[in-house]
Amino acid sequence: MPRRQSWFTADPHIGHLKVAELRGFTDVEDHDAELARRWDAAVTDVDLVWVLGDLSAGGKGAQLRALRWLAERPGTKRLIAGNHDGVHPMHRDATALLPDYLKVFESVGLAARRRIGGVEVLLSHFPYQDSTDPADTHNRYEQWRLPNLGVWLLHGHTHSGQRVRGHAIHVGVDAWELGPVPLSAVAELLPTPG
Template identity: 30%
Template sequence: MTTFFTADTHFGDAPLVARRRSAFGSVEGHDEALIARWNAVVAPGDTVWHLGDFAAGASRPYCAAVFARLNGIKRLVRGNHDTNRVLELPWAEPPVESARLTVADALGRPWRLFLSHYPHRSWPGFWRETRHLYGHTHACLPDTSRSCDVGADACDYRPLDLATLLARQEAAPLAPEEMAARGLR
């Protein structure tokens, strides 16, 4: 069983699809592509943390139909577009505003994570090597050595596993606050 992370899928969101200037062509094409990419990496027994903005502008029946087609045990950290039509979907647990959890990597090493829809400059556990995953920015903020955007725009429109996200963070430069935390400033 693998844990995956994603955000900002924006299922049913015509204005966003138009702004993504992609080859998706239409809302239906966008949504079908994201569903296919999700299911290509996520198995039914895997866990997916969705860090907000699951859908926007879509009806309750449409949200439920998309949700039912996505593999995995799904959990939600609420985003700014997640209204009742999203909050009332059958998530594995009730949606939360943020989450702190520990996830083991492939070697069994534990990694502490702080999950939020919004990016933070500092977060709970920052000084104790807790990593931060967020959405909301649609790939507009660069990764740092301790935080990264897991939104669809920043992740080839598919959920990513912990190893991939840690590799992205390891390849990123230190932000000033991260330098101070490591005693490099």
């Protein structure tokens, strides 16, 4: 049996025309097909993929289409919800689509804690409250951002091409050639413990 690998990704924005155009595509079909190709080429059925938010553009129909797209991708998926995900508690009816999300995701949460190569790492859709990324909109969603207490953070949200800033690693597809990031690549960016 193949060994299980872990992957991280964020901000696929399946079916989101504006984001597809910003990424150089003329339509969502080509955009979504390219993201599927890159996911399918990397991830196997036994792998675990952490999706750090913003699966679609939002809206019930868009989310259901994106969930169908994701259900066709290999791997076990866990979601850290973002602002475009209807299951995030910032949305008034956050529980309405939860049963649909749980058909695709093994778990749905706002944050998680992992240990990668002996280094404690937090997972969140949003960068830290004190983010200095110029692509980040300051003070937006401030109540949902974790405080920076010196622990490394994996995040999405910014759509920046920069992978590392301070104690934060951006795992969004915009920084990783539109594909998921293997745990080994994240480990290489983290300090050696000790």
